[in-house]
Amino acid sequence: MEPVEIGLWGVPLAILGGAIRVSTPFIFVSLGECLTERSGRINLGLEGTLVFGAISGYAVAYETGNPFLGVLAAALAGACFGLLHGWICKFKGVNDIAVGIAMMLFGMGLAFFFGKPYIQPQAPDLPAIPFGWWSDTPQVQAALQVNILFILGAILAVAMAWMFKSTRVGLTVRVVGDSTDAARAMGINPNSVRLLSTAAGGALAGIGGAYLSLYYPGSWTEGVSSGQGLMAIALVIFARWNPINCFWAALLFGGTGALGPALQSVGISEGYYLFFAAPYVLTLILLIMTSSPDRAMQGAPLELSLTK
Amino acid sequence: MTPPNTMNRRRFLGTSAMALGATSLGLAQSAQAQSNLTVGFIYVGPKDDFGYNQAHAEGAAAVKAMSGVTVLEEENVPESQDVQNTMESMINFDGASLLFPTSFGYFNPHILEVAPKYPDVRFEHCGGLWTEGNPTNAGSYFGYIGMGQYLNGVTAGHATKSKKIGFVAAKPIPQVLNNINSFLLGARSVDPTITCQVIFTGEWSLAVKEAEATNALTDQGCDVITCHVDGPKVVCETAAARDAFVCGYHADQSPLAGDKYLTGAEWNWASIYTDMVSKTMAGAPIDNFVRGGLADNFIKMSPLGPAVSDAARAQFEATKAEIIAGGFAAIKGPLKDNKGNVIAAEGQSFVETDVAIESMGYLVEGVIGSTS
Numbered sequence: 001m002e003p004v005e006i007g008l009w010g011v012p013l014a015i016l017g018g019a020i021r022v023s024t025p026f027i028f029v030s031l032g033e034c035l036t037e038r039s040g041r042i043n044l045g046l047e048g049t050l051v052f053g054a055i056s057g058y059a060v061a062y063e064t065g066n067p068f069l070g071v072l073a074a075a076l077a078g079a080c081f082g083l084l085h086g087w088i089c090k091f092k093g094v095n096d097i098a099v100g101i102a103m104m105l106f107g108m109g110l111a112f113f114f115g116k117p118y119i120q121p122q123a124p125d126l127p128a129i130p131f132g133w134w135s136d137t138p139q140v141q142a143a144l145q146v147n148i149l150f151i152l153g154a155i156l157a158v159a160m161a162w163m164f165k166s167t168r169v170g171l172t173v174r175v176v177g178d179s180t181d182a183a184r185a186m187g188i189n190p191n192s193v194r195l196l197s198t199a200a201g202g203a204l205a206g207i208g209g210a211y212l213s214l215y216y217p218g219s220w221t222e223g224v225s226s227g228q229g230l231m232a233i234a235l236v237i238f239a240r241w242n243p244i245n246c247f248w249a250a251l252l253f254g255g256t257g258a259l260g261p262a263l264q265s266v267g268i269s270e271g272y273y274l275f276f277a278a279p280y281v282l283t284l285i286l287l288i289m290t291s292s293p294d295r296a297m298q299g300a301p302l303e304l305s306l307t308k
Numbered sequence: 309m310t311p312p313n314t315m316n317r318r319r320f321l322g323t324s325a326m327a328l329g330a331t332s333l334g335l336a337q338s339a340q341a342q343s344n345l346t347v348g349f350i351y352v353g354p355k356d357d358f359g360y361n362q363a364h365a366e367g368a369a370a371v372k373a374m375s376g377v378t379v380l381e382e383e384n385v386p387e388s389q390d391v392q393n394t395m396e397s398m399i400n401f402d403g404a405s406l407l408f409p410t411s412f413g414y415f416n417p418h419i420l421e422v423a424p425k426y427p428d429v430r431f432e433h434c435g436g437l438w439t440e441g442n443p444t445n446a447g448s449y450f451g452y453i454g455m456g457q458y459l460n461g462v463t464a465g466h467a468t469k470s471k472k473i474g475f476v477a478a479k480p481i482p483q484v485l486n487n488i489n490s491f492l493l494g495a496r497s498v499d500p501t502i503t504c505q506v507i508f509t510g511e512w513s514l515a516v517k518e519a520e521a522t523n524a525l526t527d528q529g530c531d532v533i534t535c536h537v538d539g540p541k542v543v544c545e546t547a548a549a550r551d552a553f554v555c556g557y558h559a560d561q562s563p564l565a566g567d568k569y570l571t572g573a574e575w576n577w578a579s580i581y582t583d584m585v586s587k588t589m590a591g592a593p594i595d596n597f598v599r600g601g602l603a604d605n606f607i608k609m610s611p612l613g614p615a616v617s618d619a620a621r622a623q624f625e626a627t628k629a630e631i632i633a634g635g636f637a638a639i640k641g642p643l644k645d646n647k648g649n650v651i652a653a654e655g656q657s658f659v660e661t662d663v664a665i666e667s668m669g670y671l672v673e674g675v676i677g678s679t680s
Contacts, residue, residue, distance in 0.1 A: 010527045017527075018520055112354075112384070119356045122564075139527045142550060217519040217542040218549075222354050222384070224515045258520050264507040265524035269678035276510055276517075 006139050011262045017143030018258020019251045020150055021216045025050065025208035025225075026250035027153035029232035030239065031160060032204030034246050036082075037236060038164065039197035040177040040190070040303030041089060044100025046205040047229030048107020049081045053209025055115040058220040061210075062123035070123065071149070071210045078206020079199045081107055086195035096305060104229075111222075118220050126215045149211045156204075157247035164243070173197055177301035205229065238283060240299035253279050345406060345589050347371055348380040348398035350391060352411035352538075353513065355383050359539040359558040364410045364434070366559070367577025371585050380404055387413030395422050399429055406588050408581070410434045419446055430594065432584060435483075436666060438596050449580060449598035451606030452660040453483075454490040455631050456573025457534070458638045459609055460555035461494020462627055463570040464532035465502055466620030467553045468495070474530030474552075475506040476521045478513075478537045480679040482668040487536050487573075489672045491555070493638045495532075496674060498623065505530055506677030512538040519546045526550040532570070544569075553615060560610045571624070572610035579605040601660055603632040635659055645670035646677075 006013065029046050036043045053074035061070030085103050089096045129151075132144030164170040176183045176193040183190045212228075213220045235253065239245035260275035347368075355365035365381070372379045380402050385394050391414050398404040405428065409419060412435040423431045423443035431446040438448035464473050473495055475488050492504035505528060507521040518535070522543050525533055533547040534555035541564060547554050548565040556562070556572020584594050600606035609628070612621060630636050640657035644650055651670060652658065658665055671677055 005529060006527065010524065014520075014524050014527060017523065021523075022516055022520065116354070116356075119354055120358070142523065142527070212516075217515045217546065219515075219541055219545055221357065221513075221515055221539055221541060223513040223539070226514055226516065228516070257517070258524070261507050261509070261517065261521040261524040262527075264521075264677065265505060265528045267505075267676050269506075269508075269676070270680065272508055272678070273510060 006137065008266055010139070010266050011259075013139055013143050014258045014262030014265070015255040018262070019255035020143070020146055021254065022257050023250040023254030024147065024150045024153055024211045024216070025228050026232045026235060026253050027150070027157065027247055028208030028211065029205045029229050030235040030246040030250055031153070031156055031243055032078075032201035032208075033233050033236045034201075034239070034241055034243050035160065035173070035204070036194075036198045036201035037304055038177045038241055038301050039173045039194045040180070040301050041086070041096050041194045041198060042100060042233075042305060043082065043085050043103070043198055043201060044097055044230075044233060045081065045085055045103025045107060046100075046202070046233055047225065047227065048104035048111070049078045049202050049205040050107075050209040050212070050229035050232075051225050052081060052107040052111040053078045053206030054213035054224050055111040055118065055209075055220055056206070057210030058123045058213035059114070059118050061214055062118060062121050065124060067124050067126045067214050070214055071126070071207055074206040074210035075203040076206070078209070079203040081206070082199035082202020083195065085202070086191075086198035089198075090191045090195065115220055115222065119222075122219065123214065125218050126211070128215070147211065147215050149207065149215070153250075154247060157243045160243035174301075177303050180303055205232075208232075237300075238287065241301065242299060252282065256282050344376050344378065345585065346378045346380065346398075346402055346404045347585060348382075348395070348402070348404040348407045350385050350394055350398075350407070350409040350411070350414065351381070351383045352387060352413075353384060355381065357539040358541040358544075358561055358564065359537070361410070361538070362559045363575035364408070364577055367575075367581040368408075370578035371581045374582060374585060376589065377585060378402075385411075387411055387418070389418075391418045392422050395419075395431075399426055404429070406430045406432070406585065408432050408434070412437075415448070419443075430588060432594070436599070442596075444596065447594060447596035447598065449584075449600075451575060452599065452601035453573050453575065453607050454486040454638065454665070455601050455636070455660055456607045456609060457487040457490040457555075457557070458494035459624060459628060459631075460534055460557075460571060460573055461491040462497060462624050463612070463616055463620050464491070464534070464553065464555055465495035465498025466617055466623070467570055467615060468502060468532050470529040470531050471499065471502045472528065472530045473502060473504050473532040474522075474525030474528075474534075475504055475675075475677075476518055476525070476533065476535035476537060476543050477506055477508050478511060480508060482666055484536045485668050485671060485679065486665055487557075488675055488677075489668070489670075490638045491534055492672060492674050494627075497627070498620075502674070504675045506671065506675055508677070509537065515539075515542045518542045522546040522552075523550065526552050556610055562610055562613065567614055569610070569613040570616055571612050574608050574610055576605050576608040599661065601631065602628065603634060631660070639665070639672070644673045646673050646675050648673075 056077040057070035057074035060073035061067045128145040128147045132141035176190045180190045235249045239249045256279040259278045349368040351361040353361045415433045415437040423446045433448045436450035495502045509517045532553040535543040544561045544564040548568040554565040562569040637657035637659045641652035642654045643652045
């Protein structure tokens with residue numbers, strides 16, 4: 001493949017490529033958190049789950065030689081973390097935010113401990129689908145290497161929105177999230193629903209972690225997440241607890257995150273620290289533009305400790 | 309909680325503290341006698357990161373193999389109060405009398421605060437920050453790794469087809485700028501039309517951003533990539549996956565890039581650490597200001613990869629011999645920076661040992677990038 005001069009076209013291409021490459025962990029963690037929060041609980045521990053998902057996925061993929069088994073293992077590990085969080089929060093007087101922070105530190109510590117022997121070995125990567133086959137430009141081909149997990153995330157966002165809107169399961173989660181008393185009156189056990197929602201949310205965050213270590217950047221290092229799990233939790237609020245919006249918000253974050261390196265690569269290098277702040281600046285602008293004093297927490301589940 | 313209970317606990321704590329104090333005293337005495345030296349190594353990240361910390365840990369492993377030496381290691385110690393706690397516990401509880409806190413940010417204020425409290429303990433810091441007036445039981449050592457990046461540049465200059473090479477950098481501090489400049493000047497010694505695109509990520513370790521930066525560089529046609537970040541693993545793997553050649557940094561990354569690996573500028577701390585430890589055991593003093601390059605075994609080059617051509621190999625070996633002979637200057641006139649200011653006039657040159665290089669604040673002509 002001969003390199004082709006693409007000049008300034010590199011910037012939109014990098015934003016597109018970055019949106020596809022970088023956003024996937026954001027999609028999975030924010031969808032997982034969206035589900036958990038819609039059931040009325042906050043799980044701040046997803047950063048720890050993400051990192052632990054990354055190492056368990058990497059380790060299993062390395063030992064078995066099959067990256068898909070790695071993804072499965074990461075999902076299982078994430079579900080276990082979610083179950084633990086959900087189980088602890090069941091007890092009276094336990095604060096879900098505090099437990100979440102503890103779970104975050106626990107997950108990261110455990111991941112670093114078990115991750116020691118896996119820093120050096122190289123696990124097989126998840127395959128990507130080359131959607132850029134129609135182009136002769138290697139840069140376009142590289143940008144359009146779409147991982148299967150990204151597509152899965154997109155489908156999952158739509159499916160989850162549909163689930164909340166028109167299925168019995170979705171209704172149950174929403175009732176528990178909006179009123180514990182109403183749920184009890186309907187004969188639903190709020191604790192079980194929240195336990196399962198947190199476990200499912202944890203499983204999704206685990207898959208997000210497996211994407212980090214098995215596809216992009218594609219190796220296990222202790223700094224592999226660098227706070228992406230926490231950002232994804234904030235994205236849920238930004239997306240107003242709507243799964244489809246979570247997907248777009250994740251894309252926006254991934255795309256603008258690629259802006260800094262891309263602008264430097266075409267020679268626009270003055271003030272790169274400002275470009276690195278682009279995702280956050282954009283978030284602030286969008287939040288201010290869509291804010292309104294009378295419907296400040298619109299869409300927020302009423303049982304959430306944020307809104308109570 | 310009842311009062312007697314508290315008293316018991318307090319008494320227990322008191323006795324154990326005394327016991328610990330006595331132990332450390334005993335160990336300190338034996339350290340003085342130098343029959344058994346305890347040496348502590350402190351790393352800012354994991355010690356097998358294919359990078360900065362691994363290079364130091366390989367040095368520590370060489371010390372471990374010496375007889376009569378006990379080696380303590382602690383990883384992932386942040387550049388904060390934590391490193392002071394680690395140093396004090398290595399001294400007080402484990403009886404360490406020679407410490408290697410290896411990260412750049414450990415020096416000021418942490419070593420500067422702890423060193424005066426323990427005049428019998430030696431603090432050796434990597435990075436070259438010790439100056440006259442700092443505690444005399446502290447010292448700093450560093451290597452002229454810019455020469456290694458110059459040699460990287462020579463192989464890159466031969467390997468590049470697009471005449472564009474790329475550099476993923478963490479922060480625009482003098483040591484990083486020197487590496488970028490040396491990399492390009494090495495490549496320009498092969499072909500003066502080569503340019504080097506630099507991308508700063510802003511942090512020492514940001515896996516996703518380093519991958520994005522590497523992708524952006526290859527998108528712009530850079531076909532040889534090197535870096536200066538703490539763990540070059542992500543950059544090497546991403547570049548090789550995008551079909552670009554890789555020059556390593558800090559440690560040997562050839563297992564990560566396979567055939568795409570040209571060579572790499574590595575630290576060779578084993579020789580420095582074993583030397584300092586044997587000097588300490590013999591009771592001989594160590595200089596407060598230690599520097600060295602290829603000739604002094606402070607740095608080394610990774611074995612040349614299969615993609616390095618014969619012409620490249622010949623020029624690489626010739627340049628290496630010239631550097632080892634001494635007095636080699638990468639920065640020599642006439643040379644301008646990339647904003648057009650003159651750095652070196654005709655006939656003026658800065659050899660590797662010049663202290664002016666340690667406060668470098670510019671990128672040379674041909675580097676596309678900005679320091680702010």
